[in-house]
Amino acid sequence: MLGRQGNRRLVLAVDAAARAAGLRVGIPASKAQVLVPNLQSFDLDASGDAAGLDRMALWSLRYAPIVAADPPDGLIIDTTGADHLHGGENAMLQGLVSRMAASGIEARVAVADTWGAAHACARFLARPTFVAPLGQAPSIVRNLSIGALRLAPEIVEGLHTLGFERVGEVEAAPRASLTLRFGPELGRRLDQAMGRRGEPFEPIRSPDLIEVRRPFGEPIGAAETIARYTGKLVAALCEALEAKGLGARRLDLLFHRVDNRIEAIRAGTAVPVRDVKRLTRLLTDRIETIDPGFGIEVMTLAATLAEPFGSKQIISSQVEGPEPDITDLIDTLANRIGEQRLYRFAPVESDVPERSVRRVAPSAPDDGTSWPGEWPRPPRLLGHPEPIETMALLPDHPPVWFSWRGIRRRVMRADGPERVFGEWWQRDAELIAVRDYFQVEDESGDRFWIYRAGDGEDPETGSHKWFLHGVFA
Amino acid sequence: MGQPAASPAIAALRERIARLEGGPARNRATLPFGVASIDKVLPGGGLALGALHEVAGGRNGAIDGAAAALFAAGVAARTKGKVLWCVTRQDLFAPALAQAGLLPGRVVYVEAGDEASVLACFEEGLRHGGLGCVVAELARLSMTASRRLQLAAETSGAIGIAIRRWRRQTEATDFGQPTAAVSRWRVTALPSRPLPVPGVGRARWQLELIRVRAGESADFEVEACDDKGRLALFSDLADRSPKARPGPVRALG
Numbered sequence: 068m069l070g071r072q073g074n075r076r077l078v079l080a081v082d083a084a085a086r087a088a089g090l091r092v093g094i095p096a097s098k099a100q101v102l103v104p105n106l107q108s109f110d111l112d113a114s115g116d117a118a119g120l121d122r123m124a125l126w127s128l129r130y131a132p133i134v135a136a137d138p139p140d141g142l143i144i145d146t147t148g149a150d151h152l153h154g155g156e157n158a159m160l161q162g163l164v165s166r167m168a169a170s171g172i173e174a175r176v177a178v179a180d181t182w183g184a185a186h187a188c189a190r191f192l193a194r195p196t197f198v199a200p201l202g203q204a205p206s207i208v209r210n211l212s213i214g215a216l217r218l219a220p221e222i223v224e225g226l227h228t229l230g231f232e233r234v235g236e237v238e239a240a241p242r243a244s245l246t247l248r249f250g251p252e253l254g255r256r257l258d259q260a261m262g263r264r265g266e267p268f269e270p271i272r273s274p275d276l277i278e279v280r281r282p283f284g285e286p287i288g289a290a291e292t293i294a295r296y297t298g299k300l301v302a303a304l305c306e307a308l309e310a311k312g313l314g315a316r317r318l319d320l321l322f323h324r325v326d327n328r329i330e331a332i333r334a335g336t337a338v339p340v341r342d343v344k345r346l347t348r349l350l351t352d353r354i355e356t357i358d359p360g361f362g363i364e365v366m367t368l369a370a371t372l373a374e375p376f377g378s379k380q381i382i383s384s385q386v387e388g389p390e391p392d393i394t395d396l397i398d399t400l401a402n403r404i405g406e407q408r409l410y411r412f413a414p415v416e417s418d419v420p421e422r423s424v425r426r427v428a429p430s431a432p433d434d435g436t437s438w439p440g441e442w443p444r445p446p447r448l449l450g451h452p453e454p455i456e457t458m459a460l461l462p463d464h465p466p467v468w469f470s471w472r473g474i475r476r477r478v479m480r481a482d483g484p485e486r487v488f489g490e491w492w493q494r495d496a497e498l499i500a501v502r503d504y505f506q507v508e509d510e511s512g513d514r515f516w517i518y519r520a521g522d523g524e525d526p527e528t529g530s531h532k533w534f535l536h537g538v539f540a
Numbered sequence: 541m542g543q544p545a546a547s548p549a550i551a552a553l554r555e556r557i558a559r560l561e562g563g564p565a566r567n568r569a570t571l572p573f574g575v576a577s578i579d580k581v582l583p584g585g586g587l588a589l590g591a592l593h594e595v596a597g598g599r600n601g602a603i604d605g606a607a608a609a610l611f612a613a614g615v616a617a618r619t620k621g622k623v624l625w626c627v628t629r630q631d632l633f634a635p636a637l638a639q640a641g642l643l644p645g646r647v648v649y650v651e652a653g654d655e656a657s658v659l660a661c662f663e664e665g666l667r668h669g670g671l672g673c674v675v676a677e678l679a680r681l682s683m684t685a686s687r688r689l690q691l692a693a694e695t696s697g698a699i700g701i702a703i704r705r706w707r708r709q710t711e712a713t714d715f716g717q718p719t720a721a722v723s724r725w726r727v728t729a730l731p732s733r734p735l736p737v738p739g740v741g742r743a744r745w746q747l748e749l750i751r752v753r754a755g756e757s758a759d760f761e762v763e764a765c766d767d768k769g770r771l772a773l774f775s776d777l778a779d780r781s782p783k784a785r786p787g788p789v790r791a792l793g
Contacts, residue, residue, distance in 0.1 A: 390621065390622075391621055391622075391669070391670030391671075392670060393622055393648070393668065393670045393671060395668075396624075396664065396665065396668045396670065396671070397648065399664060400650055400661055400664060400665075403657070403660065403661070403664075404650065404651075404652055404653065404657055404661070408650065408651040408652070408653070409648065409649070409650055409651075410648070410649055410651075411644060411645070411647060411648055411649065412634035412644045412647070412649065413644055414635075414644060420633070420635075423635060424633070424634050424635070429648040433645030433646075434645075435643070435645055436644075437635075437638045437643050437644060438634075438635040438638055438639075438644075440635075440638065440639050440767060443639075443740075444633055444635040444636040444639060445606065445633055445636055446606045446609045446610050446613070446632060446633055446636040446637060446640075447604050447605070447606045447609065447631050447632065447633065448631060448632075448633035449631070450631065479731065480732065480734070480735075480738075480739065480740045480741075481738075481739075481740065482739045482740040506740055507740075508731065508732060508740050510731065511599065511729070511731065512728075512729040512730045512731040512732065512743075512744070513599070513600055513729050514729065514740070514743065537633060538600075538604045538606045539606060539636075539729075539743065540597075540601070540606040540607030540608075540609070540610045540611075540727070540729055540743055540745070540764060
């Protein structure tokens with residue numbers, strides 16, 4: 068990518084192949100063309116890039132309600148209170164990177180206490196993700212080079228000339244003389260990265276967003292007041308949704324504080340909803356996570372995800388009432404503990420026990436299927452089968468005794484074997500693998516589900532070691 | 541009440557006590573076990589709906605809670621409506637619950653991560669009113685927490701079952717502490733009766749009713765839940781023709 072800076076044509080961006088050929092950002096265009104003959108170069112389309120970045124910011128709204136583009140190449144996402152909905156910070160970052168990678172974008176992400184620190188960590192430490200532990204960001208940033216501070220190149224160059232290398236060194240030097248020489252910018256960036264000074268930003272909003280807004284003459288702060296106005300906002304939003312025939316799938320409630328910070332509550336629903344009471348409940352559940360600071364000036368409520376929601380006739384029957392609707396309960400719980408920790412089990416056609424169940428969303432349609440019930444299955448299945456010591460006759464006898472977790476048990480009765488073949492279409496290693504399951508009962512009546520890897524004759528089919536896989540009642 | 545009142549004076553007293561306990565809004569319906577000797581002992585002739593019940597396993601079951609889970613699944617299977625099952629960490633194997641009559645389409649699992657969240661989800665589920673049964677696996681249950689759960693269950697009429705399971709055998713002494721639960725059960729596996737052929741028969745449980753409000757504690761020896769979630773009293777082979785008994789293939793662990 069070539070572009071004009073002042074009256075010089077410079078290389079402004081390179082891809083991996085160009086980097087391998089020795090090209091760097093900032094060298095003159097003519098030099099690049101000499102270094103690499105037949106260089107394919109394109110003019111930088113700054114406005115196109117900015118528009119693309121805005122689109123990406125809108126897409127990132129799926130992760131948290133407060134998102135902004137950080138030109139030329141960054142996104143800011145305020146994840147406060149949103150990470151648990153995506154399985155924690157690490158899982159969220161991994162997901163973000165892999166989704167970006169799927170659309171051909173090589174992204175690096177970092178989470179830190181402040182925008183400045185996260186900006187620095189993402190560009191200098193993320194491989195491709197980085198999570199700064201809570202409160203550790205200042206000490207991490209201090210060890211980075213000065214380039215991490217979002218300063219103009221002239222200032223960085225000037226600091227290098229004076230012999231500064233790390234952020235910590237600049238911070239330790241007397242502030243007054245540095246400000247005299249480089250202007251107030253240096254001190255401001257330093258404070259922002261360390262979290263000593265706030266750094267508000269304007270979150271991006273989609274133009275066709277259904278949004279209602281409520282400014283206050285006097286800033287409000289009490290939880291009851293916030294709850295009351297939340298109810299009013301939801302009512303207004305539901306009217307707007309009804310006019311468009313939509314139902315909300317995701318709501319973002321933003322609180323603009325007097326000190327220019329924005330606090331947010333996000334609530335999601337499993338099905339489109341336009342019920343004022345239910346939506347209010349979802350939002351007011353989380354009011355205690357909001358820090359009103361010196362007061363809240365403006366509250367805005369937006370349905371960031373809305374889906375068509377028509378009216379539905381209620382089927383009434385005199386014989387039996389309809390199945391009670393529990394989607395509101397599912398929404399309440401999902402917003403509290405995270406969507407993926409709420410599920411149903413559904414059968415999978417597989418004889419391998421751990422593969423015979425899969426998790427589906429609680430509101431997924433129920434096809435009424437179940438597992439074939441001929442063979443005993445234990446109510447508690449160990450995550451990993453645990454090796455046990457046994458004495459057993461080969462090839463197809465249950466053990467005479469076994470010892471598990473240090474307790475030796477005599478087998479009084481046993482049922483089996485139930486032979487489970489490996490699924491060769493899943494992995495090569497399972498081509499001829501076999502497990503022989505037995506249900507055994509010890510002298511006190513406790514029952515266990517144990518298996519032997521292998522068929523008892525051919526060592527190719529398994530190691531012939533015994534494992535305990537589950538506990539019966 | 542199970543037995544008919546001896547005199548009008550006693551009936552009046554009972555009514556007065558019931559009013560003191562929970563007011564007239566209290567749901568008096570019960571879910572019978574279908575086993576006469578158990579239902580006879582329980583006030584109202586079955587497990588009270590709209591109430592909290594506690595179940596724990598004996599011996600090893602205090603840690604793995606396998607028998608207690610099947611017992612709870614059997615009760616849940618016989619209720620109507622969806623079932624919410626709250627756990628700290630998931631180790632249930634759904635096919636076994638389906639064998640106790642609790643089909644996978646009816647159960648929504650909540651993996652809450654810690655005990656405090658399990659309690660919060662448990663209470664939320666009990667308060668909702670659209671569920672037939674709410675099950676939660678808990679190690680600690682204080683008087684205050686159980687009182688909240690009991691009140692929540694009373695408002696909705698759902699059965700709440702707290703499966704108590706602990707990390708170590710020694711912690712199981714906690715089960716002696718008082719709670720506001722209406723009944724308290726302990727399920728311990730018994731050796732099954734020998735079959736005429738090699739194999740394992742239907743599981744048998746020692747079912748101890750340790751405590752029940754307005755009733756007396758009792759012990760039962762029962763056969764574990766069948767595929768509809770029903771318990772059965774064990775009768776000797778001599779009393780019945782062998783054909784009537786389920787064969788080993790139909791047996792349930």
